[in-house]
Amino acid sequence: MNLKNFKINLSNKNKGLVPQVLTVLLIILAVVYFTINAQNNMGNRGISFGFGFLSQESSFDIAFSLIDYDGSYSYARAFLVGLLNTILVSVIGIFFATILGVTVGISRLSQNYLISKTAEWYVEIFRNIPLILQIFFWYFAALRALPLTVDSINFYDISFLNVKGWYVPRFIWTNFSFFFYSVIAAIISIFFVSKYAKKQRDEFGKQIPTLYISLGILIGLPFLTFLLGGVTLSFKIPELTQLSKTIYVYQGGVTIIPELISLALALSMYTATFIAENVRAGILGVNKGQKEAAASIGLTKSQILKLVVMPQALRIIIPPTTNQYLNLTKNSSLAAAIAYPDIVLVFAGTALMQTGRAIEIISITMLTYLSLSLSISIFMNWYNKKMAIKEK
C-alpha cells in the first residue's frame, strides 16, 4: 500500500517535471539560436555587440530639447533628451486628461440631460477613433489651419498662436532656488498638518479645515519669499521681429512647438474618455446605502462626498486610472508619426539609422518603457495592498 502511494506521488512529480524541462529547454534553444544568428549577422556587417557607441558624438540635431543639446553631444545625451521629451508630453497629457476625464465623468452622471448627453457623446466619439488618426488630425489638419506668423492669434498681447507654434512669455527668476525650497517646505508642512488633523479627528472628533490651511500654506509660504527673500519674477514677452523681407519670427519667449501641442491634445482627449468611464464607474460603484447611512448620522452633503463617497470611489477609480496613465505614456511613442522628438523618434529612429545598432538601441528603448511600466505596476500592487488592509 505504502509503495503504491509512493509510486503515484512519484509519477505526479514527474508529470510536472517534463513540461517544465521542455519549456526551459525550448527557451534556452531559442535564445542560443537567435544569439548565434545575431552574432553571424553582425560579424558579416563588421559590427560587434556593445554599448560603447553611447559615448560617441551623435552629430545630429534635435528640434526640441529641455536640456542643452546639439550635434556635438553624445548618443547617451540624445537618449536623455528623447526620454525627457517623452516624460514632458506624458506629464502634460496626464494633467489635462485627468482634469478633462474627471469633468466628463462627473458630467455623465449629471441630472441635466443636455450635460450628460454631451459628455456621453464626447466619450463615444473620441474613444472610438484611433489615437494615431486624432494625432494626424490635430497636427496636419487643425493646427496647419492656423494663421501665419505675421497675423498670429493674439492673447492679450502676451502670448501668440500661429502655424509655427505657440509663443508664451519666458519666466525670468532671480533667487529661484529660494522659491523652490519654499514650495517643498510648504508641501512637507501640509503633510504634517493633514497628519495632525487626522489625529485630531480620530481621537477627539474635531474637524480641522485642512483644505483651507493647506491652500494658505501653499500660497503664503512662497509668497513670503517674494517679500522677504528677494525672489523676483518677471516675464519676457515674445516679440515679433523681422528677419528678412518676408520672414518674421517671434523672439524672446518660449516656443511650444505644434508637434507637442497636437500630441498633448490628442493624448489627453483620447485618454480622458477612458478616465471618464473609470470615474463614472467608481462613483456608481459606491453603494447607495453608504450615502443614506452617512446622511442618517447627520453628515452634511459635502461631508458625505468628502468622507464617505470619495474615499470609496477613489479606491475603484485609481487602479484603472493609473493603468490609463501608463497607456498614455506608452501611447506618447506615437510621437514618431509626427516627428515630435521623443525617445522612439530620436533614439530608435535617428540614432539607429546612423549607427545601425538595431539590437542595442531597440533593447534600450524597450527596456526603458518596460522599467517604467514595471515600476508603476509595482507601485500599483503596493497601493492595492495598502487599500485592502484599510478595509478591515
Added chain:
Amino acid sequence: MNINLIKPNKENLTNYVSIGGFLVLLGFIDFLANTFFNLNVTGFLPEKLSYFIPIIFGTIGLYLIRIEFSGNRLLDKINTNFNSSNFNAILSLLVIFVLIKFVPPLLNWFIFDADFIGTKKEDCTSGGACWVFVKVWLNRFVYGMYPDAEQWRINAAFLILFFLVGASFFVPVKFKKYFLGFLLFIYPIIGLKLIGGGDFGLKYVETGAWGGLSLTFIVSAFALILCFPIGMFLALGRRSNLPAIKYSSIGFIELWRGVPLITVLFMSAVMFPMFLPDGTYVDKLIRVLIAITLFEAAYMAEVIRGGLQALPKGQYDAAKSLGMGYWRMHFLIILPQALKLVIPGIANTFLALVKDTPLIFVVGLLELAGMVNLAKTNPKWLGMAMEGYVFAGLVFWVICYAMSRYSQNLETKLSTER
C-alpha cells in the same frame, strides 16, 4: 397681482411661467439675432454686459419657471431634466448656445457647402468640404496599391468570408465544430493565397501593394485568430502550478504589455531580421502579423486570466472529482465558462487591435490612415488633409462604435442569463 420674486410658487403658476418663458425667449432671440443676422439688439449696453445678456435673461427666466410639482407635465419634465438648480440652468443654456453657435457652420462645411461632383481639386469651389477628394481616392483608400484588374480577388475573399460566417449559423450542430475549424484555420490560408496570388494562375501581388481598409481588416482578423489560442495558453500557463511555466508566462506577458506597440513594430522591422540566419527573408506583412499577434496575445492572456479567476473553485473540484485530467478539465469545463464570462473583454481587446492597425505605417505598410497620409501629399491634392482624416475617422468610428455597441449588447445579454 402679487409676484413674490424671491420664491416662485404654484399659486401664481401662469404668471411665473409666462414671465419666465418670455425672458428665456428674449434671451434666445437676442442670441439668435447676434449669431445669424449679426444684429446686436442690446448694443446700447456696455460691451461685456451685452455679451452676457442672453445668459442673464435665460437664467432669470429659468429661475422663475422652476416650480416643483406644478402639475404641468411638460414643465415638470423641463425642470427635472434641464433646470433643477441655478447652476444646471446656466449649464443648459451654455450648452444650447454653444450648439447653436457651432453646429450649423460644421454642418455647412460637412454637407451643405460641400462639393460632391467632379474629378479634380479645381471642381471644389463652394468653400465647404471637398468630398471629391475622397471620391477620387476611394479605390486607393479601400484597396491600397493593389492593381485595379486584380481587385476582384480581395472582394471575392471577403465575400466568401461573409458567406461562410453567415452559413455557420445554419450548419447542423454536429458539423459545426468542423465548420468553425475550417473557418478559423483553413480559410485564412485560402484567403491569403487568393489575395496574395502566385499559384493557380493568379498573378502574384507583393504585400507592399496591399493596403487601405482591406489591409486593416486582414491584419486585424489574422491577429485576432492567431492571438486567441496563444493568449489562452499563456493565461493557463500563468495560472499553472509549475514554476518554470508560470514564470516564463508571466515574463512573456509582462514584457509585451510593458512596451508600446510601435517599438514592437520597430523591432519586427529592424531587429528581427538580425536574429534570423543570414539570407532568410521573411515578408514584411508576416513580420508585422507576428509582432501584432504576440503583442495582442499578451493582452488577451490577461483578459482570459480574469475569466479563469472569476470562476468558483468548485468547478475545478467538481471536474477533478470526475477524474478529469488537466487538459480535459480545462477544455471541457473551465474554458467554456471562463471565455463566456470575458466576451466583453475579448471584444475590447479586438477593438484596441483595430485601432492599433494604423501603426503598421512604421514598416511601410499603408492601411486606411496611411493611404490618407499618402494621398494628401499628392501635389494635385494638397490641402485636403482635413477631408481625408475626417473620412478615415468616420470609417474607423463606425466600425469601432458598432463593435463596442455589440459588445455592450452581449454584456447585458449574458449578465441577464446568470
